[in-house]
Amino acid sequence: MSNPIITVHNVSTRAAGRAILHDISFTLAAGELATIIGPNGAGKSTLVKILLGLERPDTGVVTVAPATRIHYIPQLSVDDSTGLPLSVREYLHIGTTPLYCAEPGPFDLPAALMHVGVDASKLDQTWQSLSGGERQRVAIARALLSQPTMLVLDEPLAAVDFHSRNGLYELIRHLQQVHQMTVLLVSHDVDSVLPISDRVLCLNQILHTDCHPTQYHAATGTPVPQVHHHC
Amino acid sequence: MELLTYTFVQYAFIGGCLMAILAGLLGPFVVQSRQAIASDMFAHVSLAGIGGALILGVAPWWGALPALILVSTLVWWLRWYHPQYSPEAVAMFFLSGGLALALALVHTARDQTFAFENYLFGSILTLTVPELLTMTGATVVVAGVVWWLWYPLVGALQQPPYQLPYRRTPQLVQLVFFWLLAVAVWIGIKTIGGLLIGALLVIPVLTVRAWVASFRGVVIASMGATLSAVIGGLLVSLVFDVPPSSLIIGVLIIQFILQLLLTRVRTQA
Numbered sequence: 001m002s003n004p005i006i007t008v009h010n011v012s013t014r015a016a017g018r019a020i021l022h023d024i025s026f027t028l029a030a031g032e033l034a035t036i037i038g039p040n041g042a043g044k045s046t047l048v049k050i051l052l053g054l055e056r057p058d059t060g061v062v063t064v065a066p067a068t069r070i071h072y073i074p075q076l077s078v079d080d081s082t083g084l085p086l087s088v089r090e091y092l093h094i095g096t097t098p099l100y101c102a103e104p105g106p107f108d109l110p111a112a113l114m115h116v117g118v119d120a121s122k123l124d125q126t127w128q129s130l131s132g133g134e135r136q137r138v139a140i141a142r143a144l145l146s147q148p149t150m151l152v153l154d155e156p157l158a159a160v161d162f163h164s165r166n167g168l169y170e171l172i173r174h175l176q177q178v179h180q181m182t183v184l185l186v187s188h189d190v191d192s193v194l195p196i197s198d199r200v201l202c203l204n205q206i207l208h209t210d211c212h213p214t215q216y217h218a219a220t221g222t223p224v225p226q227v228h229h230h231c
Numbered sequence: 232m233e234l235l236t237y238t239f240v241q242y243a244f245i246g247g248c249l250m251a252i253l254a255g256l257l258g259p260f261v262v263q264s265r266q267a268i269a270s271d272m273f274a275h276v277s278l279a280g281i282g283g284a285l286i287l288g289v290a291p292w293w294g295a296l297p298a299l300i301l302v303s304t305l306v307w308w309l310r311w312y313h314p315q316y317s318p319e320a321v322a323m324f325f326l327s328g329g330l331a332l333a334l335a336l337v338h339t340a341r342d343q344t345f346a347f348e349n350y351l352f353g354s355i356l357t358l359t360v361p362e363l364l365t366m367t368g369a370t371v372v373v374a375g376v377v378w379w380l381w382y383p384l385v386g387a388l389q390q391p392p393y394q395l396p397y398r399r400t401p402q403l404v405q406l407v408f409f410w411l412l413a414v415a416v417w418i419g420i421k422t423i424g425g426l427l428i429g430a431l432l433v434i435p436v437l438t439v440r441a442w443v444a445s446f447r448g449v450v451i452a453s454m455g456a457t458l459s460a461v462i463g464g465l466l467v468s469l470v471f472d473v474p475p476s477s478l479i480i481g482v483l484i485i486q487f488i489l490q491l492l493l494t495r496v497r498t499q500a
Contacts, residue, residue, distance in 0.1 A: 053397035070396040083390060084263050084436065087445035094386035094393055099400055126444050152396075 003030045005068055005150055005182050006051060011060030013046060020046050021057070022206050028184065030065070030149075033176050035185040035193045038203040044186045047203065048072075048154055051184070069103075071095075071148035073139045075155040076132070086127045088113070088138055095142035103147055112141040116171060133164030137171065144175070150182040151175075157189055169196045190216070234469045242358040243475065247461040249363075249370045250422040250431070253415040255454030256377055258432040259446065260408060264388035267433050268322040269306065269409075273416040274425030276302040276329035278350060282336025285345060292362070292421055295350075299413035302329070307406045353424030353476045355465075366418050373411050384408055385446055423461075423476045431457055434483040438490045456486055 004027045011024040021043045028034055038044050049055040051062055052072050064070070089109060096104045110120035116137040122130065130138065136156055143151055156172070157165050173196040176183045187193045194200065194213040202209035202220060209220055216222075234240050261267055277295035284294020302325055309321050316324075337345060349357075358366075377384065386393030387401040388408060395401060419428030439452035464479030471478075 051396075052394070054394060064397070072394055072396055074391045074394065077390070084259055084440055084446060084449050085444050086385070086389065087447075090382070090385060090446050093382050094389075097382035097386070099380070099383045099404070100386060100393065100395060124444065 003065065004028065005030045005065045007061075007063040008047075008051065009061045009063070011047070011050060011057040011062065013050065013055075013057045013059075015046075019205055021050075021203075024060070024203075024207050026201060026207060026210055028150075028182060030182055031176075031180055032198045033173065033183040033185070033196060034199040034201060035187060035197040036201045036203055037187055037190050037193065039188060042188075042204040044188075044203055045075075045154060048152060048184075048186055052152065068150055069146065069148045070150045070152060071143040071146055073136075073143060073151070073153045073156065076135055076139060076159045083128060087124055088127055088130070089123045091127050091138060092123075092142050092145060095145045101146040104145060106147075107141075107145055109145075112145050113138065115144060116141045116175075117167075131164070132159035132161060133168055136160055136168055140171070140175065144179070148181060150184070152184045152186075154186045155188070156185065157187065157192065165192055169193070172196065190222075232469070239356055239358075240465075240469065242360075242363055243355045244462065244465055245363055246355055246358045246366055246422050247465055247475075247479070248458060249366045250418055251457035251461040252454060253370055253373055253418055254428070254431040255435060255457040256374060256450060257412055257415050258436045258453050258457070259449045260384060260388050261412065261432050262436045263385075263390070263446075264392075264405075264408070265390065266318070266412070267429060268319065268326075269412060270416055270419075270429040270432050271426075272306070272322040272326040272329070273299055273303065273413055274420060274428055275326045275333070277416060277420050277425060278333035278347070279329045279336060281350060282333045282340065285340035285342050286336055291345065291350075292417075295420060296414075296417050298329075299417055300410060303409035303413040304406065307409045310405075311402055350420045351424050351426045352474060353420070353422050353427065355422045355475050358421070362421060366421070369414050369418055373414055376407065376411060380404060380407065423479060427476050427480055430480045430483060431460075434480075434487055435460070438483070438487045441490070441494055456483070460486060 006028040008024055008026050011021055013021045024047065036044050036047065046055065050057050052070060092109050092112065095101060107115060109123060113120050113122065118134055118137050118141065127135065136159070156168065160168055169192065172183060175181065185193055194216060197213045200209065200211055200213050200216050201207060209216065261270060277299050280295040280298025281291040283298065284291045287294070306321055306325065309316055310318060337347070383404045387404040393401050416428055419425065419431065423431055435453040435456035436449060438456050440449060443449050443452050460479050460482040463482045465475050468475040468478045
């Protein structure tokens with residue numbers, strides 16, 4: 001394995017007397033695209049928060065390599081109609097403000113948008129007027145502005161329509177390769193994420209499987225999905 | 232309009248405009264972060280500080296400030312380090328607790344001249360020069376901090392909040408916001424009143440939100456709405472013998488209804 005960027009060692013945590021995570025250990029290597037999959041309530045979000053230092057485990061240690069710059073894109077809301085208008089320009093600026101970003105990236109805002117396949121004319125539109133797929137792309141653009149070495153995306157397809165999904169995953173894969181980032185995806189949509197992942201970690205309180213995507217169905221005993229062609 | 236030549240009326244306009252600027256500036260952040268109940272909570276807590284000041288024999292209004300800063304810090308701490316307590320439950324705890332403590336402290340102080348109403352519904356027509364200077368200083372400080380921390384505040388108070396791995400910067404920015412809100416409520420209890428400050432923070436934001444396309448636009452438009460409501464409410468209160476606070480809120484509600492009608496017209500056009 002190449003240089004480890006995050007090492008998780010014997011992490012366990014409980015809430016309300018119930019085990020959320022039990023004895024989780026794995027290492028993420030620099031430059032790989034790993035996906036944590038598992039059903040709702042499997043502890044995926046808790047594990048991500050622990051990896052990001054946003055929560056502390058009851059036991060165990062998480063070690064992050066020095067000089068690692070992690071950017072976290074939380075699950076975006078499907079409906080934020082109660083939110084106040086926020087322009088795309090303002091949304092992006094949040095990620096470049098010196099208090100939150102020590103080293104802004106080489107992009108200006110229009111270039112960052114175009115880099116993720118969003119027209120620069122959307123800069124002065126409201127965040128609320130964008131589609132789910134566009135929001136996710138703009139969130140990724142904001143991440144790129146802070147030059148991360150690692151990108152963590154929690155359920156990136158949650159607010160994205162079916163037709164935009166493949167394009168979004170291809171974008172994530174493309175950016176990971178171009179910027180040589182480590183990417184950690186969290187998803188419960190197994191079949192969509194397998195084709196782009198280097199590695200799959202199957203979580204349900206314990207780490208059931210840690211394997212290459214091609215071995216996933218054999219390792220978990222789940223049926224290989226049939227390919228359907230949609231008109 | 233001979234009344235406008237009276238010094239106490241001019242002071243009321245200056246104090247009202249300072250309050251309007253503060254409310255217009257912070258209101259969008261309050262709504263965006265879903266902390267509308269926090270302003271009411273802080274207002275009730277300030278009454279406990281006023282009660283404490285009466286017992287200590289210091290100016291009541293000044294007693295409210297340390298109480299507000301202390302409780303705003305406590306609320307922030309509970310929010311981040313004890314998330315099992317819902318924000319609504321924490322707000323109700325301090326709201327009721329603050330009022331109960333205020334009643335006990337004011338009763339114990341036995342100050343015959345003290346009237347709760349001055350802080351519950353404001354006493355904008357009794358502002359003094361030292362109070363105005365203090366309010367001006369507080370407004371400049373709050374506006375300066377908001378200007379300096381503009382994007383960090385917008386990020387830390389959006390839903391979901393901007394989070395930085397292994398850093399607590401957005402959380403600290405939220406603490407600063409709670410302090411700024413505490414200062415706004417402190418100014419508010421002297422002008423429009425603790426029970427009405429929430430309306431001045433929230434209603435203008437609801438009025439303007441459909442007509443702007445950026446957060447900066449919401450803030451500027453909210454300030455315009457609060458300023459016009461305060462000035463309009465004060466002017467009408469000079470003509471009719473009605474408490475200024477109630478008229479200010481009345482103008483805010485009229486603005487909101489007009490906006491609803493205009494939105495309907497715009498949608499049908």
